[in-house]
Amino acid sequence: GNSVTQMEGPVTLSEEAFLTINCTYTATGYPSLFWYVQYPGEGLQLLLKATKADDKGSNKGFEATYRKETTSFHLEKGSVQVSDSAVYFCALSNTNAGKSTFGDGTTLTVKP
Amino acid sequence: DTGVSQDPRHKITKRGQNVTFRCDPISEHNRLYWYRQTLGQGPEFLTYFQNEAQLEKSRLLSDRFSAERPKGSFSTLEIQRTEQGDSAMYLCASSLVAGGVRYGYTFGSGTRLTVV
Numbered sequence: 170g171n172s173v174t175q176m177e178g179p180v181t182l183s184e185e186a187f188l189t190i191n192c193t194y195t196a197t198g199y200p201s202l203f204w205y206v207q208y209p210g211e212g213l214q215l216l217l218k219a220t221k222a223d224d225k226g227s228n229k230g231f232e233a234t235y236r237k238e239t240t241s242f243h244l245e246k247g248s249v250q251v252s253d254s255a256v257y258f259c260a261l262s263n264t265n266a267g268k269s270t271f272g273d274g275t276t277l278t279v280k281p
Numbered sequence: 282d283t284g285v286s287q288d289p290r291h292k293i294t295k296r297g298q299n300v301t302f303r304c305d306p307i308s309e310h311n312r313l314y315w316y317r318q319t320l321g322q323g324p325e326f327l328t329y330f331q332n333e334a335q336l337e338k339s340r341l342l343s344d345r346f347s348a349e350r351p352k353g354s355f356s357t358l359e360i361q362r363t364e365q366g367d368s369a370m371y372l373c374a375s376s377l378v379a380g381g382v383r384y385g386y387t388f389g390s391g392t393r394l395t396v397v
Contacts, residue, residue, distance in 0.1 A: 173323075203385055213324070213372070215385040258323050267312065267337045269386065271323030 171196045175259050175272035182249055182279050190244040190275045192233075192259035200261040202226075202235055202242040203269070207256045216244075216257070249279045285389035287373050293395045294363055301359045302392045306375030313356050314386065315348055316372040324372055330356060331378075363396045370394075 176191040194202070204216040204226070217226035222237035231246045242259060256276050262269040286305040294300050306313045312331050316324035327346065328338045332353035345363075350356040360367055370393050374386035 205386075205388075212390040213374075213386075213388040215387070218385050260323075267329040267331070268314070268326040268339075269324075270326070273321065273323045 171200070171261060171263070171270040173259050173261055173270055173272035175257075175275050177275070179276040179278060182277070184251055184279055184281050185248045186279075188244070188246040188249045188253075188277070190257055190259075190277070192242045192244065192272060194240050194242065194259070194261050196240075196261050196263065196270075198263055199237075200263050202233070203260040203262070204231070204233055204242070204244050205258040205260060205271075207258065207274070209255070213258065249277070251279045251281055253277060254279050285373055285375055285387050287371075287389035287392050289392055290390065291393045291395075293397060296365060296396055297362055299359065299361045300363060300394065301357055302371055302373075302394075303355060303357050304373030304389060305355045306373070307387055310375035310377050310387070312376045312378055313350055314374045314376070315356070315358050316374065318370045318372055318391070319368075327358070327371075360394075363394075365396045368394055368396045 172195045174193050201220045203218045205213045206216045207213045217228040219226040219235035225234045233242050233244045256274045258274045259272040260269045288303045314329040315327040318324045326339050328348050330350040333350050345361045348358045370391045372391045373389045376386050377384045
């Protein structure tokens with residue numbers, strides 16, 4: 170079956186540092202890949218997505234590239250801010266299937 | 282549109298009681314999903330609907346759980362004879378699926394269930 174593995178947290182960075190959160194997946198076929206973010210006290214929000222190999226999703230300065238050869242979808246940001254402190258979830262969905270499979274989340278704390 | 286609404290936000294119930302949660306999705310979305318999330322874990326799939334049809338239900342879901350989506354609008358999730366292991370955050374999400382493309386979920390804020 171499908172599975173998503175994220176790097177374990179928590180991750181603590183100083184403001185303006187470079188961020189990478191690793192995500193690898195196992196899936197049949199050609200899934201769509203997503204990153205969701207959950208800010209403190211809020212619900213999950215879609216951050217970015219990619220639907221086919223070599224696509225790059227981007228939003229709010231975050232980027233992730235769909236790498237089929239390494240089955241990865243790592244999240245990156247060049248300069249994090251305190252307001253980026255949140256839990257980040259990687260997820261996949263087979264295009265015509267109903268459900269998504271989520272990783273366990275990575276907690277990011279950015280200190281001033 | 283105000284997004285996905287869930288009610289109640291919090292529910293405390295005694296073991297053995299029945300509980301029902303409600304979800305109102307984004308009106309333009311044709312799919313509605315229920316997930317369960319426990320501390321330190323990602324959301325776990327429970328069931329989903331396309332319009333009023335329930336298309337898949339997790340094999341991990343016991344027969345104490347039932348979900349409905351009458352007329353393809355709001356949805357309810359009922360848990361009968363609650364157990365302490367049912368304590369979790371219950372998440373509802375909706376999405377648009379068109380032309381085989383998934384547009385990602387819009388989640389509600391969740392209903393936190395505590396079984397005492």
